[in-house]
């Protein structure tokens with residue numbers, strides 16, 4: 645039997661890892677080396693993750709978390725929420741507390757997971773080789789395809 649070319653093997657693995665359809669709240673975009681791609685309300689330019697609410701209702705994110713698969717989730721506070729159709733940007737930086745991701749995102753390779761209050765994974769993505777001010781993003785909001793593209797923090801994905 646003919647061996648599969650490496651590219652096809654890779655594509656089939658990606659198809660297995662990525663969720664088949666978007667959840668109510670998805671990881672929409674992330675930036676692992678932020679300089680000019682987003683200004684944090686609290687100042688500075690931390691790494692960031694954009695969540696997108698695909699529904700027409702506000703969703704409570706109390707007890708949800710962004711985490712790396714091997715790390716224990718640190719639940720978000722009771723007042724954490726995302727509005728209907730909102731593009732919500734979460735700061736990612738080691739030492740942050742509250743409604744944030746308390747770790748730095750790696751540009752060389754990463755694996756990020758969004759879990760709900762029951763600890764059930766709602767969405768996840770993996771990436772590698774991201775340059776400064778580039779985004780790993782779904783093509784179109786909640787799109788099933790991901791691409792290394794220009795960032796659109798707090799706005800619709802191109």
Ligand SMILES: [Ca+2]
Nearest residue numbers: 676677691749
């Ligand atoms: Ca980083």
Ligand SMILES: [Ca+2]
Nearest residue numbers: 796799800801
């Ligand atoms: Ca966006």
